[in-house]
Amino acid sequence: MSHHVKEREEDDFSFNCPSCRSGVIKIQKTIYDSHDGDQILILKYECSDCGYISKDVVPVSSKMKPGIISMKINKENDLKSKLYRAPTAKIEIPEFELVMEPGPNADFYFTNVEGVLRRFESAVKIYRNNLQKDDPQIPEIDFIILNLQKALEGKFPFTLKITDLSGGSYIVPQEDTPYEFEPKNIEASNNEKDFHIS
């Protein structure tokens, strides 16, 4: 089967090298077209410092059309599932009532589920530290932080929901990480109770 390269680009979104921790990973995306019309996305990660290289092969069917994707995170391995959030996408964890609104945040476009949890954890901690000592929200916030920490160890099952009404986000689930895709154009509902960060 022969493929030809349709698109090749270097992206600037980056994360630290999982091997040496100091280098910055460059991500190169290549899209291949096959004869039968399928497309395959190859993501290559390369460290600028230590030479670490890793690859993901993504069937483009996992690239989102407008809609909602829900990934079930039940165990530690599921935390390695990766996602690319388009700037128009919203990320939610309904179990924690946490919402990450769409918006430009270049360092966060490409991450894994663990990265999403850590991002939420630090936002919630910052929020908590800015509360008065006797704020009635504190017990609830502490409970969320505790459960986020359990989730980071794969000991608190939760749902990671990406709502992308423009399309273009994608996920790279671990082989046995269950997910569902629901194509639709809906107005994102606003729940006042949710904790929003951007």
Ligand SMILES: [Zn+2]
């Ligand atoms: Zn490295």
